[in-house]
Amino acid sequence: MSKDDEYDYLFKVVLIGDSGVGKSNLLSRFTRNEFNLDSKSTIGVEFATRTIQVDGKTIKAQIWDTAGQERYRAITSAYYRGAVGALLVYDITKMSSYENVNRWLKELRDHADSNIQIMLVGNKSDLKHARAVATEESKTFAADNGLTFIETSALDSSNVEPAFQKILTEIYRVVSNNALKAGESAGGPSLSGGKAIVIDASQPAPVE
Amino acid sequence: MSNTISIKNPQAVRSNSSSETNGLSGSPGRPKSAESKMLGDVAELNSKAIRFKKFEALLECAVVDMEQLKKLSWMGVPEEIRHTVWKLLMGYLPSNSKSRDDILKKKRGEYLEYVHQQFFEGKSSLDQALVHQIHIDILRTNASIPLYQNTIIQESLERILYIWAIRHPASGYVQGINDLATPFFQVFLQSYVPLEDVERVDVLRISQDSLNEVESDTFWCLTRLLDGIQDNYTHAQPGIQRQIARLKELINRIDAQLYAHFQSEGVEFIQFAFRWMNCLLMRELPLKSTIRMWDSYQAEGIEGLSEFHLYVCAAFLVKWSAELKKMEFQDIIQFLQSCPTATWGDRDIELLLSEAFMWKSLFGSSPNHLKPS
Numbered sequence: 001m002s003k004d005d006e007y008d009y010l011f012k013v014v015l016i017g018d019s020g021v022g023k024s025n026l027l028s029r030f031t032r033n034e035f036n037l038d039s040k041s042t043i044g045v046e047f048a049t050r051t052i053q054v055d056g057k058t059i060k061a062q063i064w065d066t067a068g069q070e071r072y073r074a075i076t077s078a079y080y081r082g083a084v085g086a087l088l089v090y091d092i093t094k095m096s097s098y099e100n101v102n103r104w105l106k107e108l109r110d111h112a113d114s115n116i117q118i119m120l121v122g123n124k125s126d127l128k129h130a131r132a133v134a135t136e137e138s139k140t141f142a143a144d145n146g147l148t149f150i151e152t153s154a155l156d157s158s159n160v161e162p163a164f165q166k167i168l169t170e171i172y173r174v175v176s177n178n179a180l181k182a183g184e185s186a187g188g189p190s191l192s193g194g195k196a197i198v199i200d201a202s203q204p205a206p207v208e
Numbered sequence: 209m210s211n212t213i214s215i216k217n218p219q220a221v222r223s224n225s226s227s228e229t230n231g232l233s234g235s236p237g238r239p240k241s242a243e244s245k246m247l248g249d250v251a252e253l254n255s256k257a258i259r260f261k262k263f264e265a266l267l268e269c270a271v272v273d274m275e276q277l278k279k280l281s282w283m284g285v286p287e288e289i290r291h292t293v294w295k296l297l298m299g300y301l302p303s304n305s306k307s308r309d310d311i312l313k314k315k316r317g318e319y320l321e322y323v324h325q326q327f328f329e330g331k332s333s334l335d336q337a338l339v340h341q342i343h344i345d346i347l348r349t350n351a352s353i354p355l356y357q358n359t360i361i362q363e364s365l366e367r368i369l370y371i372w373a374i375r376h377p378a379s380g381y382v383q384g385i386n387d388l389a390t391p392f393f394q395v396f397l398q399s400y401v402p403l404e405d406v407e408r409v410d411v412l413r414i415s416q417d418s419l420n421e422v423e424s425d426t427f428w429c430l431t432r433l434l435d436g437i438q439d440n441y442t443h444a445q446p447g448i449q450r451q452i453a454r455l456k457e458l459i460n461r462i463d464a465q466l467y468a469h470f471q472s473e474g475v476e477f478i479q480f481a482f483r484w485m486n487c488l489l490m491r492e493l494p495l496k497s498t499i500r501m502w503d504s505y506q507a508e509g510i511e512g513l514s515e516f517h518l519y520v521c522a523a524f525l526v527k528w529s530a531e532l533k534k535m536e537f538q539d540i541i542q543f544l545q546s547c548p549t550a551t552w553g554d555r556d557i558e559l560l561l562s563e564a565f566m567w568k569s570l571f572g573s574s575p576n577h578l579k580p581s
């Protein structure tokens with residue numbers, strides 16, 4: 001079960017955004033290459049991992065998928081701690097999910113580490129006829145707020161792989177830069193599962 | 209990696225025949241000679257028939273002895289009469305048979321009035337954010353069971369949840385409540401199609417009046433269920449937080465090794481048990497298993513349900529103790545996100561329930577008369 005336990009870096013990433021925008025399906029597409037036709041709403045938090053290569057290094061992404069409904073915010077925001085990356089997802093066919101992006105950014109400012117890398121993700125790009133949020137608009141918004149931006153479809157898989165690759169690469173760049181500056185290597189190989197996450201000593205879990 | 213977070217599809221692999229009526233399904237794990245198996249089956253059929261008679265005798269009384277009904281129901285309610293028994297256990301139907309028809313009529317009328325008030329102006333006058341949240345959740349409710357793919361059924365469930373939500377502003381609609389409506393809905397609908405598998409029934413053949421009755425009855429029973437666990441769904445969900453803290457304590461007493469292993473791996477109970485509390489384990493079990501489980505839950509009474517559920521969760525966790533103790537953090541979380549229960553039947557549930565009962569007798573708060581004076 002734990003064959004993929006050899007890695008150079010372990011990064012904790014969170015998936016956030018309104019309910020129904022497709023966070024869980026983005027995660028299953030990335031970690032298992034599956035789109036779940038009978039997916040259910042996420043209650044609390046769910047978790048999956050995948051290992052990829054960046055610059056010849058093995059990076060293990062530990063991804064926490066959170067429930068989108070407002071009521072769960074108190075529980076899910078505890079998981080932001082220790083996260084080095086966040087995918088902030090909206091649905092390109094649902095204007096309100098895009099309008100809420102600012103609220104999600106505030107959540108991150110309030111609960112996450114300040115150096116967290118954030119990527120804005122417009123999902124459901126396959127639904128071209130139903131588009132409600134223009135690509136240019138999100139692009140500008142992202143640039144103004146220092147976020148990277150990409151449009152994806154968990155359904156037809158377009159851009160899912162690049163989205164995760166990109167954010168993990170960015171995180172890696174930041175981490176290895178910091179490590180160079182600090183004159184030490186950040187995180188050795190084969191850290192025991194779930195324990196060490198680079199950047200700040202942090203827990204994968206919220207403390208009750 | 210064998211355990212991923214995919215939500216299981218337990219219904220798809222289960223046979224259509226209900227294990228309640230199918231007395232001939234032997235327990236798979238127990239090798240038996242054909243002959244002794246047949247004898248065992250005959251004995252089981254007999255005991256089912258006897259149990260059924262006992263239920264019938266109770267229900268025929270002018271005033272149903274609720275204590276007896278609870279006792280009998282704890283061991284499982286026959287499918288044919290489950291709808292009536294559940295309505296009695298939930299306190300929706302009175303134990304006195306004389307007033308039952310009147311009460312049903314009144315309650316059903318009341319609910320239809322709520323529907324009328326809310327919906328007669330059309331959907332545009334509704335709270336759109338709430339409508340949207342409920343709608344996307346109903347589309348994702350039991351998506352692998354044909355019944356729940358039917359738009360008539362979906363709209364019915366959406367009305368139930370919408371009306372419940374606006375009448376309970378302290379919590380409002382919270383994701384997961386959609387799951388809790390389905391056992392009632394399915395059991396009540398079953399009584400209108402007694403000879404069919406309700407999960408694949410042709411909905412168009414059921415009259416509008418019947419569907420309205422199912423919808424009203426589901427609304428009222430769901431309301432009663434949620435009344436008992438409302439602080440699971442209010443701000444910051446204190447009921448769930450408390451239950452998780454108690455579960456943790458309980459596991460420390462029941463299985464200290466597992467507890468220690470979780471501690472050393474950095475596993476927090478909230479990471480897996482949150483959903484167990486929020487959806488009463490429905491996400492971890494096939495729907496038919498949940499229905500069997502709710503026979504006993506309702507027999508425990510609405511007041512006792514949360515308490516008993518805690519012990520069921522403890523029994524459920526300890527069930528996988530041996531496997532879990534060999535795993536590391538990530539595998540533990542992933543295992544608990546999709547426990548291997550897809551093939552579970554009534555026997556597995558009954559085992560779980562009896563273990564929970566045992567833990568509760570051992571560790572539950574002792575009744576007053578047992579306290580040293």
Ligand SMILES: Nc1nc2c(ncn2[C@@H]2O[C@H](COP(=O)(O)OP(=O)(O)OP(=O)(O)O)[C@@H](O)[C@H]2O)c(=O)[nH]1
Nearest residue numbers: 019020021022023024025041042068124153154155
């Ligand atoms: N067309 C299309 N539909 C999608 C896509 N991604 C998800 N969906 C659908 O959108 C609905 C919601 O998807 P989920 O992945 O469950 O959404 P979520 O963001 O995890 O929602 P919560 O768990 O409630 O927060 C499901 O019915 C999916 O089938 C996509 O890329 N394209």
Ligand SMILES: [Mg+2]
Nearest residue numbers: 023024041042
């Ligand atoms: Mg989700």
